[in-house]
Amino acid sequence: MKNPQTNDLNRREFLxxxxxxxxxxxxxxxxxxxxxxxxxxxxxxxxxxxxxxxxAPTPETAAPSAGxxxxxxxxxxxxxxxxxxxxxxxRVTWVRxxxxxxxxxxxxxxxxxxxxxxxxxxxxxxxxxxxxxADSAATGWNALFEAHNARTGTAGGYRAGQSIAIKANMxxxxxxxxxxxxxxSYTTPTLLRALLLSLVEDAGVAPAAIAVYDVxxxxxxxxxxxxxxxxxxxxxxxxxxxxxxxxxxxxxxAPLVWSADVAGDxxxxxxxxxxxxxxxxxxxxxxxxYGLTLCSKNHFGSLMNSSRLRPPEAAGxxxxxxxxxxxxxxxLTDLFANHLLGGKTMLWMLDALVVATSEGASVTREAAxxxxxxxxxxxxxxxxxxxxxxxxxxxxxDFLINEPAVTSRNRALDGNLGVENxxxxxxxxxxxxxxxxxRDGAGGAVENLGVxxxxxxxxxxxxxxxxxxAEGIELSRILRG
Numbered sequence: 001m002k003n004p005q006t007n008d009l010n011r012r013e014f015l016x017x018x019x020x021x022x023x024x025x026x027x028x029x030x031x032x033x034x035x036x037x038x039x040x041x042x043x044x045x046x047x048x049x050x051x052x053x054x055x056a057p058t059p060e061t062a063a064p065s066a067g068x069x070x071x072x073x074x075x076x077x078x079x080x081x082x083x084x085x086x087x088x089x090x091r092v093t094w095v096r097x098x099x100x101x102x103x104x105x106x107x108x109x110x111x112x113x114x115x116x117x118x119x120x121x122x123x124x125x126x127x128x129x130x131x132x133x134a135d136s137a138a139t140g141w142n143a144l145f146e147a148h149n150a151r152t153g154t155a156g157g158y159r160a161g162q163s164i165a166i167k168a169n170m171x172x173x174x175x176x177x178x179x180x181x182x183x184x185s186y187t188t189p190t191l192l193r194a195l196l197l198s199l200v201e202d203a204g205v206a207p208a209a210i211a212v213y214d215v216x217x218x219x220x221x222x223x224x225x226x227x228x229x230x231x232x233x234x235x236x237x238x239x240x241x242x243x244x245x246x247x248x249x250x251x252x253x254a255p256l257v258w259s260a261d262v263a264g265d266x267x268x269x270x271x272x273x274x275x276x277x278x279x280x281x282x283x284x285x286x287x288x289x290y291g292l293t294l295c296s297k298n299h300f301g302s303l304m305n306s307s308r309l310r311p312p313e314a315a316g317x318x319x320x321x322x323x324x325x326x327x328x329x330x331x332l333t334d335l336f337a338n339h340l341l342g343g344k345t346m347l348w349m350l351d352a353l354v355v356a357t358s359e360g361a362s363v364t365r366e367a368a369x370x371x372x373x374x375x376x377x378x379x380x381x382x383x384x385x386x387x388x389x390x391x392x393x394x395x396x397x398d399f400l401i402n403e404p405a406v407t408s409r410n411r412a413l414d415g416n417l418g419v420e421n422x423x424x425x426x427x428x429x430x431x432x433x434x435x436x437x438x439r440d441g442a443g444g445a446v447e448n449l450g451v452x453x454x455x456x457x458x459x460x461x462x463x464x465x466x467x468x469x470a471e472g473i474e475l476s477r478i479l480r481g
Contacts, residue, residue, distance in 0.1 A: 020050040026301075051416040055458035072457040074401045075420055080453040080464050080472035081427030086148035086387030089131050090451045090465055091474045092395045094383045098481030101353055105365035108183055109354050114227065115190040120353075120383075123478075125202060126192045126353045127385045131478055142204035145179040148278070148346035158278075162198065163209045166190060169284045169298050169351070170239065171359050180220035185286055185356035185358045185363050189223045191383065194348070195282065196232050203435050207234035211272040214301040216246040216311050217276035238272045240308055248272065250304035252259060254340055257441045264316025265305035269340050273302060279345040285352035285384070285396050287410040288359050290322045291419040292380050292400050295348045296332040297321060299341050324418035329435035332422035336449050337429065338441040350384040350394045352399075357409040370405045372458055374479055381481075388448030390426045392471045397423065420452075427452030 071077050084090025100123060103114035124135035132140035132147075145157040172184025192212065199205045212219070212227065212235065219237045228235045238248040254274035256267040273279065283298035300312045307314035320330045336342040354368045361367070370380055386392035397420055400406050400413060409415040425432040426449045432438065438446050451471050455461045464472025 003272050008182065010212045020134070028411040030176060032048065032092075037293060037400070042117070046133070050244075069457045069459055072402075073398060073454045074415060075398070075417060075454045077454060078453050080469075081424060082390060082429065082451040082452040084284075084375055084388055084391060084465070084473065085151065085448065085450050087143050088474070088476075090388055090391050090463075091386060091470055091476055092388070093127045093390050093478070094130040094382060095130075095385070095478045096374065096382040096480065098378055098381050099155060099323075100381040103354065103365055103379070108181060109190055109363040109368070110186070112190055115188065115353070116191055117194070120190055120194040121197060123383050124191070124480055125199045127383055128198060130204070130478055131385045131387070133390070137198055138204075139201035140257050141198075142243065142386060144346060145203075145278075152343065157201060159203065159205075161209065162205070162277035163211065163275060164205060164278045165213045165272050166192075166195070166210065166282055167298055168212055168214050168219075168282050169286075169293075169301065170219060171216040172356070172363075173217055173220055173223070177272045180218075180222065181363040182220075185284060185354075185361075186217075186222075187282055188351050188353050189226050190281065191351055191353060192223070193227045194422075195280070196227055200231055206234050208236070211236040211238055211276070212464075213238040213272050214240075214246060215270050215272060215304050216265065216307075216309055217299055219246075236272070238270060238464075242308065248304065251275075256303060256338060257383060257439070258331060259334050259436055259438045260336070262316055262331065264462075265307070265311075267303045267305045267311070267315050268302055269302055275339060275342060278348045279341065281389075282349045284350060285350040285380070285382075285399065286359060287355075287357040287400060287406050287413050288321075290318075290413055291410075291413045292397060293359060293381060293415045294350065294396040296335050296393060296422060299335040301441060302335075302341055310422045324421040326418060326421050326424065327419060329342065329434045329436045330425055333425040333429065333436075333438060333449075336426050337369060337438050337446045339444070343440060344450070345389065345453060346387065347403055348386050348389050350392060350396050352380045352382040352384060352396075355380050355400075355406070357406050358412075361409075367409055370403055372403055381439045386448035388473075390423060390452045393424055394452045394454065395475060396421075398455050399459075423452040426450065 032267055056128040063447045097119050099116050100119045128137045132143035134140035134143055140155045169187045172186040219239045224237050237246050239396040241247045248270040251271045254269045281295050284293040286293050303311045305311050305314045312318055317331045355364050357367050369377055369406040429438055429449050430447050440446050463475055465474035
């Protein structure tokens with residue numbers, strides 16, 4: 001794999017520099033007034049890897065200093081709601097490399113020749129290290145597993161034999177059918193392969209311990225071939241394939257229980273989820289006919305009931321995402337809180353390489369080129385990672401609703417302030433605006449899920465921790481090209 005660095009720093013020095021910027025932001029030395037930082041009660045601070053003092057941050061990783069530009073987000077401003085979680089509480093890592101995507105608009109967007117596999121492999125590895133404040137992907141993965149385990153009351157990191165289920169978003173792959181040449185959006189196959197390679201080669205997870213799933217859609221043959229060859233031989237896929245060994249199977253002993261009276265089918269999760277030790281949520285940064293879809297809604301593809309093709313409709317839950325009003329109960333918050341789904345998730349990701357304006361729209365090059373900086377008429381070519389589900393969906397919502405290339409093509413999102421209702425409910429989970437008593441699906445109380453707020457403006461994109469505050473989101477950047 002080629003070294004993606006564009007200057008003279010070697011890989012270890014580069015990653016240490018990225019971690020240093022996050023530390024500076026958290027301690028108030030980067031751009032704002034210094035503020036003492038006492039970790040939130042449910043945050044985890046594993047010992048930092050031993051290393052020499054890192055070099056000065058490079059332009060690739062340095063966040064803009066706190067400037068004087070006015071607040072300009074479509075969303076109304078508010079203080080951070082909730083407390084950041086993760087090994088670096090509230091951190092969302094944004095990795096962008098313009099070299100990752102080279103699609104000229106011909107063929108299907110997902111074809112492997114439109115992506116640089118080595119660049120994507122490096123983006124995932126560097127993102128994992130940065131998210132954990134580590135100097136390599138290997139130590140980063142270990143820190144992420146340890147932080148998740150500490151939060152759930154388990155000591156240590158990943159142990160051989162533990163299983164991992166990855167929830168992909170295959171909604172556009174042969175929607176309601178088996179057409180493998182869909183032009184709609186779904187998880188980028190080359191990114192999925194890069195994530196799997198990092199799990200196997202950096203984290204030391206055996207391929208056979210990994211299951212990639214989406215219970216009501218298909219995984220086209222080209223995806224399964226790409227993501228199970230070579231070092232990935234043995235990776236399992238579970239999806240809608242009745243009569244096949246790959247068919248997702250419901251676990252009747254793993255019901256998904258809502259915190260409110262939701263009229264609809266009883267739901268369970270598939271056995272690949274109920275039997276997994278950990279989940280990874282690989283969602284898409286994407287517009288939707290209801291506004292947007294991010295990590296929480298990705299779990300609509302984790303529900304199993306009487307309808308194999310349309311379980312959310314049978315479950316009666318679409319009304320909780322269409323026409324949301326602030327201060328109302330929503331299943332999107334419940335999905336974060338549920339012990340079988342959000343409770344097992346040790347990593348949340350957003351695939352933002354080629355962003356679709358809606359789940360039902362064909363992906364075209366023209367519509368996928370973003371106007372705002374640093375994209376400047378290019379592809380987003382980005383991946384977001386976090387251990388804080390509320391923070392990563394907050395960042396994703398800010399990017400989508402403030403991007404003219406998306407809102408000009410998606411009237412359901414343009415100016416739709418209700419799409420953040422679930423984030424307010426999640427940030428204030430112990431006393432949400434709706435008055436709902438959210439439970440974890442097993443009767444347990446939920447005290448904190450993560451932190452929700454908005455950036456200051458669409459140029460600087462600074463959150464509270466970026467400005468030196470003790471609480472809030474930190475957007476840690478690795479930007480190339």
